[in-house]
Structure formats: C-alpha cells, structure tokens
Amino acid sequence: MRCAVSSMQYKFPVGSATDMLYFTYFQVCSTGVDEVLMKDEFAKLSKTLVQGAATCSPPLPLTTIVVQDHVGISNVAPADCPLIPLLAPEVDQSEEGAVDKTRIHDHISNLRFSLSPTAFFQVNTLAAERLYTLAGDWANLNSDTLLFDVCCGTGTIGLTLAHRVGMVVGIEMNESAVVDAQRNALINGIKNCRFVCGKAEDVMGSLLTEYLGSPQQHIAASESNSEVNGTGKKEDIVGGAENNGKSTESLTEKNDSSEINEDLDDGVSKELEGGHEQCNEAVRNQNSEEASSLVNEESIDAKAADCSEHTKTREEGSSISKNDVLAATACQFKNFVAIVDPPRAGLHPTVIKVLRTHPRIRRLVYISCNPDTLVANAIELCTPSTEHREKNKGHRGWRNMSSAGLARQRTKSMPNSEPFVPKRAMAVDLFPHTSHCEMVMLFER
Ligand SMILES: C[S@@+](CC[C@H](N)C(=O)[O-])C[C@H]1O[C@@H](n2cnc3c(N)ncnc32)[C@H](O)[C@@H]1O
Numbered sequence: 001m002r003c004a005v006s007s008m009q010y011k012f013p014v015g016s017a018t019d020m021l022y023f024t025y026f027q028v029c030s031t032g033v034d035e036v037l038m039k040d041e042f043a044k045l046s047k048t049l050v051q052g053a054a055t056c057s058p059p060l061p062l063t064t065i066v067v068q069d070h071v072g073i074s075n076v077a078p079a080d081c082p083l084i085p086l087l088a089p090e091v092d093q094s095e096e097g098a099v100d101k102t103r104i105h106d107h108i109s110n111l112r113f114s115l116s117p118t119a120f121f122q123v124n125t126l127a128a129e130r131l132y133t134l135a136g137d138w139a140n141l142n143s144d145t146l147l148f149d150v151c152c153g154t155g156t157i158g159l160t161l162a163h164r165v166g167m168v169v170g171i172e173m174n175e176s177a178v179v180d181a182q183r184n185a186l187i188n189g190i191k192n193c194r195f196v197c198g199k200a201e202d203v204m205g206s207l208l209t210e211y212l213g214s215p216q217q218h219i220a221a222s223e224s225n226s227e228v229n230g231t232g233k234k235e236d237i238v239g240g241a242e243n244n245g246k247s248t249e250s251l252t253e254k255n256d257s258s259e260i261n262e263d264l265d266d267g268v269s270k271e272l273e274g275g276h277e278q279c280n281e282a283v284r285n286q287n288s289e290e291a292s293s294l295v296n297e298e299s300i301d302a303k304a305a306d307c308s309e310h311t312k313t314r315e316e317g318s319s320i321s322k323n324d325v326l327a328a329t330a331c332q333f334k335n336f337v338a339i340v341d342p343p344r345a346g347l348h349p350t351v352i353k354v355l356r357t358h359p360r361i362r363r364l365v366y367i368s369c370n371p372d373t374l375v376a377n378a379i380e381l382c383t384p385s386t387e388h389r390e391k392n393k394g395h396r397g398w399r400n401m402s403s404a405g406l407a408r409q410r411t412k413s414m415p416n417s418e419p420f421v422p423k424r425a426m427a428v429d430l431f432p433h434t435s436h437c438e439m440v441m442l443f444e445r
Pocket residue numbers: 119120121122150151152153154155156157171172173174177198199200201341342343348
C-alpha cells in the first residue's frame with residue numbers, strides 16, 4: 001500500500017458548523033514514500049493547520065504540532081514512539097512559566113490538567129465532566145471507599161472523584177500519562193491518589209492483593225465466619241479480613257522501620273497524619289486557579305518525576321516510598337470499587353478475571369467507547385460459574401468468532417466466583433453528530 005500525507009483529507013473548523021471536522025490525530029501510512037517527500041508533506045500539513053487556526057474566529061491558540069514516528073502495522077502508535085515536532089512553540093523566556101507552552105492544558109470539574117502529547121484526554125471536556133460525575137454517582141463513593149481507576153490516563157477520573165473517596169489507585173500503561181497524573185495531583189493539591197505505571201493485566205492482580213488481601217484469604221475468612229456464627233454476612237467477612245489481611249501486617253512492619261521515617265521527612269507524614277478527611281478538605285477548598293497560581297511548574301515537574309521514580313523503586317523492592325505509606329493505610333477502607341475506562345479493545349481477560357474473582361470488589365463501573373467489547377467483557381463478568389460447559393466444544397473456529405463469542409468461550413475457564421449483575425446503563429454523547437458515544441454501565445454483586 002502506498003499512501004502519503006497529500007492523499008489525506010483534512011478540513012479545519014472554519015466557516016459554518018457543517019464545514020467542521022474536529023480531530024485528535026492524523027494517521028499517515030508512508031510505506032515506500034521517500035523521506036524528503038514525507039518531510040515536505042508534513043511541512044504542508046503543518047502550514048495548513050497553522051493557517052486554519054489563525055483564520056478561525058476567534059483564532060485558535062495553536063502552539064505545537066508533533067507527529068509520532070511509528071514503523072510497523074498498527075492503527076495506534078505506541079506511546080514510546082519518537083515524537084517529531086512540526087511546529088515548535090514560540091517560547092518567550094522572559095515570561096514566567098513559558099516552558100509550559102509545550103504542554104496542553106485543560107480543565108475538568110474545576111481541576112486543571114496538564115497533558116503531554118501522547119497522553120489520552122477526552123476532547124469534549126464538558127461532556128467528559130458529566131461522564132465522570134455519572135460514573136462517580138453510580139459507584140456509590142464515600143470516605144470509606146478505595147477507588148481503583150483502571151486505565152486512568154492522566155488521572156482524570158480518579159482526580160475528579162478524589163474528594164469523594166478515601167483513596168484512589170490509578171493504573172495506566174503510558175508512562176508519560178502516569179507522570180502527567182502525578183503532576184496533575186500536585187497541581188490541584190490532591191494527596192490521596194497513587195498512580196501505578198503498568199499494563200492493567202500485569203499489575204491489577206498484585207495491586208488487589210496488596211490492598212485487599214488475596215481472594216483465597218477472603219474466601220477462607222468468609223467460610224470460617226459462616227461456621228462460627230452461622231451467618232456468612234459480608235460485613236463480617238470484611239471486618240475479619242481487615243485484621244488478618246496483608247495490608248495490616250505491612251502497616252505494622254513499615255511503621256517500625258527507620259527507613260520510612262526518613263521518607264516521611266519530605267512532608268508525606270503531614271499528609272497522612274491529617275488523614276483522608278483533611279486531604280479531602282484541601283481538595284474541596286482549593287480550586288484549580290488558586291492551585292495553579294501557587295505552584296511552580298518546574299518544581300511540579302521534579303516532584304511528578306520523583307513520584308514516578310518512587311513507584312519504580314518500590315516495584316523493584318529496594319526502598320520504601322510515599323506509595324508504601326498510602327498502601328499501608330489502605331486497610332482502613334471498607335468499600336472497594338473499580339471504575340474501568342479501557343481503550344476500544346476492552347479490558348484484557350486477565351483484568352476481568354482478577355476483578356471477578358476478588359470477592360471484595362462488589363461494584364464496578366465500566367466506561368466504554370466500544371459496545372462490542374463492552375458486551376464481551378460483560379459476558380465474562382456476569383456469566384454464572386455453574387454453567388460448566390465443555391471447553392472448546394461447539395465453536396466455529398477462533399478466527400470467525402465475534403468478541404462476544406470469544407468471551408463466551410473464556411467463561412468456561414473462569415474460576416468459580418460470584419458473577420456480577422448489570423444494573424444500569426446510560427449512553428453519554430461525547431461525540432455529537434457522529435455515530436459514536438460513550439456507554440456507562442454499572443455492575444454489582
Ligand atoms: C479511553 S482512555 C481513558 C483514559 C482516562 N480514563 C480518561 O478518561 O482520560 C484508555 C487509557 O487506557 C490506557 N491503556 C490502554 N491499554 C492499557 C492496559 N493494558 N493497561 C493499562 N492502561 C491501558 C491508554 O493508554 C489510555 O490512557
């Protein structure tokens with residue numbers, strides 16, 4: 001296939017609404033095209049965009065254009081592909097905070113978000129605000145809630161809901177987005193969030209065990225509770241697990257450690273002493289404008305990088321970080337909720353499996369931009385374990401199977417576990433005048 005930039009159709013939002021085409025990225029396939037020609041085409045593209053932005057009314061403040069250089073077959077360039085700047089921002093060094101012009105800034109729910117070029121961010125921010133609020137309402141959040149923000153991007157969902165929960169743990173595979181999320185927490189003075197860089201399928205299981213204890217532990221606690229008092233009530237299970245869980249043990253061990261005291265010197269101790277209520281109060285009182293005027297972008301950069309470094313160090317097991325302290329305090333929570341917002345491919349089967357088989361996750365809010373994969377994931381979350389059909393029997397071959405068909409096959413190897421029940425669903429129109437929308441679905445058990 002041969003295709004160059006010049007063969008692309010692109011319009012710019014000029015004139016009447018019917019002429020408009022909003023885009024978040026261009027995709028260019030350049031197989032067999034000379035590099036000089038490509039450069040020339042990119043220069044033309046850049047010029048067109050600059051002209052389009054200037055002729056808008058009011059003119060669009062276009063500061064940066066970058067392209068990602070990806071060699072390979074994919075409809076999305078991986079986040080670590082090199083970035084080529086086509087239009088560099090005009091930086092006035094005398095102006096305070098000028099360095100920040102290389103980043104995009106936006107606001108959602110009175111919070112300020114600073115974004116790097118490869119990080120995902122909803123284009124329709126007003127509708128995104130409604131979407132996240134709805135997800136938060138359905139998630140039934142309170143100060144006893146530990147919220148897992150799965151596929152968290154730049155931290156938008158977790159940060160906008162942080163004031164409604166005890167703590168947020170965000171999981172995201174794009175490293176730049178994770179650093180953005182740390183940075184956005186700092187910019188907005190939010191202290192009860194931890195962001196972990198990794199594929200959800202690789203880290204979700206160990207994070208659930210770290211914060212909630214292992215599924216086996218809770219099943220055992222549940223069984224012994226039922227034997228002792230003949231009830232098996234879920235409240236009893238939660239209470240027992242809190243005292244016996246891994247998190248409690250690690251809290252005791254870590255509080256004795258001299259290493260942790262050094263780590264706390266940087267002010268983390270103050271965050272924790274005050275508890276989550278104080279932290280929530282800070283979030284409530286500090287609107288984004290005040291916060292942004294208080295923070296210095298360079299120190300934010302350093303702190304965000306520092307936080308992400310801590311995450312890495314911690315995973316290597318060589319030191320105790322601020323994140324360990326957050327993890328250690330997690331045992332106080334009673335309500336564990338996941339809000340998942342995966343890409344079009346949906347959640348990886350491993351993520352579905354760990355969420356379904358952990359008995360303490362009772363509520364899950366799924367935000368989806370692709371109904372096909374939402375249905376497939378819902379089948380795996382909700383099919384009762386008792387339906388033991390013979391594995392691999394009666395299917396028409398993997399290649400011809402829909403995502404729902406594949407999901408049905410996978411339910412046969414799902415470990416015995418209580419199924420979720422789909423309770424509510426609502427479409428949120430983030431992309432007016434297109435056939436796309438976001439779907440929010442609440443699952444409970
Ligand atoms: C639809 S976006 C949602 C981002 C964020 N929740 C928001 O609303 O801005 C999906 C996000 O999932 C991330 N992602 C994709 N696959 C992932 C995986 N396997 N594990 C963790 N994150 C993943 C992407 O990098 C992207 O940031």
